[in-house]
Amino acid sequence: MTKELICISCPIGCHLEVTQKGDEITVRNNKCSRGEIYGKEELLAPKRVVTATCPVKSDLMLRIPVKTTEAIPVELINRLLEELYKREVSAPVRRGDIILENFMDSGIDVVSTKTLSG
Amino acid sequence: MKTIEKDVLVIGGGSAGMAAAAEIRERNHSVAIVERDNILGGILNQCIHNGFGLHRFKEELTGPEYAERYAEIIEASDMEVFTGTTVTEIEKRDEGKTVYAYSARHGMLVFQVKAVVLAMGCRERNRGNIGTPGTRPAGVYTAGLAQRLVNMEGLMPGSKCVIVGSGDIGLIMARRMSWVGADVKAVVEIQPYPAGLTRNIVQCLNDFNIPLHLSHVVSKIHGKDRVEGIDITPLRDGIEVTEETFHIECDTLLLSVGLIPDNEIARKAGIDINRETNGPLVDSSLMTSVEGIFACGNVLHVHDLVDYVSEESHRCGAFVSDYLEHQSETKQFKMVSGSNLKYVIPNQFRADRDNHFYMRSLIVRNHAELVLTLDGKELGRKKLRHIQPSEMISFTLKEKDLDKAALDDNSTLEISLVG
Numbered sequence A: 001m002t003k004e005l006i007c008i009s010c011p012i013g014c015h016l017e018v019t020q021k022g023d024e025i026t027v028r029n030n031k032c033s034r035g036e037i038y039g040k041e042e043l044l045a046p047k048r049v050v051t052a053t054c055p056v057k058s059d060l061m062l063r064i065p066v067k068t069t070e071a072i073p074v075e076l077i078n079r080l081l082e083e084l085y086k087r088e089v090s091a092p093v094r095r096g097d098i099i100l101e102n103f104m105d106s107g108i109d110v111v112s113t114k115t116l117s118g
Numbered sequence B: 001m002k003t004i005e006k007d008v009l010v011i012g013g014g015s016a017g018m019a020a021a022a023e024i025r026e027r028n029h030s031v032a033i034v035e036r037d038n039i040l041g042g043i044l045n046q047c048i049h050n051g052f053g054l055h056r057f058k059e060e061l062t063g064p065e066y067a068e069r070y071a072e073i074i075e076a077s078d079m080e081v082f083t084g085t086t087v088t089e090i091e092k093r094d095e096g097k098t099v100y101a102y103s104a105r106h107g108m109l110v111f112q113v114k115a116v117v118l119a120m121g122c123r124e125r126n127r128g129n130i131g132t133p134g135t136r137p138a139g140v141y142t143a144g145l146a147q148r149l150v151n152m153e154g155l156m157p158g159s160k161c162v163i164v165g166s167g168d169i170g171l172i173m174a175r176r177m178s179w180v181g182a183d184v185k186a187v188v189e190i191q192p193y194p195a196g197l198t199r200n201i202v203q204c205l206n207d208f209n210i211p212l213h214l215s216h217v218v219s220k221i222h223g224k225d226r227v228e229g230i231d232i233t234p235l236r237d238g239i240e241v242t243e244e245t246f247h248i249e250c251d252t253l254l255l256s257v258g259l260i261p262d263n264e265i266a267r268k269a270g271i272d273i274n275r276e277t278n279g280p281l282v283d284s285s286l287m288t289s290v291e292g293i294f295a296c297g298n299v300l301h302v303h304d305l306v307d308y309v310s311e312e313s314h315r316c317g318a319f320v321s322d323y324l325e326h327q328s329e330t331k332q333f334k335m336v337s338g339s340n341l342k343y344v345i346p347n348q349f350r351a352d353r354d355n356h357f358y359m360r361s362l363i364v365r366n367h368a369e370l371v372l373t374l375d376g377k378e379l380g381r382k383k384l385r386h387i388q389p390s391e392m393i394s395f396t397l398k399e400k401d402l403d404k405a406a407l408d409d410n411s412t413l414e415i416s417l418v419g
């Protein structure tokens, strides 16, 4: 099976040709090694970094931005977003503070991307 | 009424204003920032997605993280920052400038300064600027406003939407709207190629099976009080093929049809405006036609990458410092854009230092060359990989590459693009 994929690891966007033969996957047309990793992962288990905002009690802002520490499997994204959009965060929060730990045993945390004192 | 005296006032606390102010303070001049919003950071605060800072910090940051790195530098300094404060007017005096601002907290503020940095960012083009026919129902938003509503206020603009224009802000919003549960029906782009980055087409449209209609226009908006649907018509050789018009039901339209510098205060201050960029005309030190008033970031020309905004604004801060130290009264020469370029900035250069130029292409090509000529004689070339109008091109002319002997008072440098 051969699939055409576009690498999103950097803004160049190489058009990859990913072929699976049994257990072996080969990636072609990648300009660098990150393209090979992306091509394999995208075929077997696609992942994305997710960002969102959670409600926060503060005079300065209504919502605080957050992100996953790494790309998470796409099948978990909708459940994660549902959880995040209603999770109330209380100030003070520092950039990098964990908002949600080890989401569904994925080993991936969600952290704040902004600092909010008081 | 409170009066504040400083060397410099920076208007706008986005990435441009913060970088310029940091640089000026670093050079030991006193500086204050006035920011309309409650927090520093500008537009970056609503750009919660990642992908910022790859050039500058060699890391992939979200917009708020990028902004906060700069805000921390500002907060760690002794600079005065007036948030929740809006500048209304700049007045020229014989010596320096007077700037008027107001805020709910401070009331009216008057700044007496030697120099001013304009860093007010840009506005989004709206429907008035593009002229779509049909009724004027509710449910039509600019993509940036929708981004602010969803990300900062937690409000939903609508449940079934179509995005007009394929710029990056529109694409990012296609994903965001899908993530918050809306049904994004299509993206409509008048040009035969997408305006945004390929990676955004992949992760914001393809991931959600959102169709992208290239060479198509919105020919009609239906609905009386609220948008009920739109007609989309394909273009062939620039002409609408009306018999192939199709209808999409939707309650919301997001317009991502471009940005323009916010030049209202500049106009009022009598600053000459560049017709190609809609920002101020500037010399090689990013100083406008009014002495002592400088500009950087999106108020000067619209940038697509914040990294370039920071780079340009640090440079602007250094130029302001040179000006305060009386170092910038050197002869300047003319710089113009030639074939296949919409504009080049700045429109002057100096022979006694490196000159950095930003420009925008009018064409889409996979390979192209920048050609530099001085009074018609070729000075140098640079190969470019992929160019398109939505991606800014930067170019540095090194002092050593300039043949100073060939320069006379009327010398003109021209930069053009060959495809």
Ligand SMILES: Cc1cc2nc3c(=O)[nH]c(=O)nc-3n(C[C@H](O)[C@H](O)[C@H](O)COP(=O)(O)OP(=O)(O)OC[C@H]3O[C@@H](n4cnc5c(N)ncnc54)[C@H](O)[C@@H]3O)c2cc1C
Pocket (backbone or CB within 6 Å): B011, B012, B013, B014, B015, B016, B017, B034, B035, B036, B037, B041, B042, B043, B044, B047, B051, B052, B085, B086, B087, B088, B119, B120, B121, B122, B143, B144, B145, B147, B168, B169, B172, B259, B262, B265, B296, B297, B298, B299, B303, B304, B305, B306, B307, B309
């Ligand atoms: C909607 C949108 C989305 C974008 N998304 C991306 C992206 O995903 N990635 C990327 O790299 N770049 C993006 N950009 C590009 C962005 O232009 C730059 O990244 C950069 O942040 C612009 O910085 P700036 O300081 O010039 O403008 P801004 O960040 O807009 O800052 C201008 C500041 O001036 C303040 N201001 C304006 N008028 C006054 C006044 N009269 N008095 C006091 N304060 C005033 C405003 O409140 C604002 O805080 C986006 C731009 C927009 C408009």
Ligand code: SF4
Pocket (backbone or CB within 6 Å): A007, A008, A009, A010, A011, A012, A013, A014, A030, A031, A032, A033, A034, A035, A036, A038
């Ligand atoms: S393969 Fe390498 S160069 Fe090509 S898009 Fe991926 S990361 Fe970029």
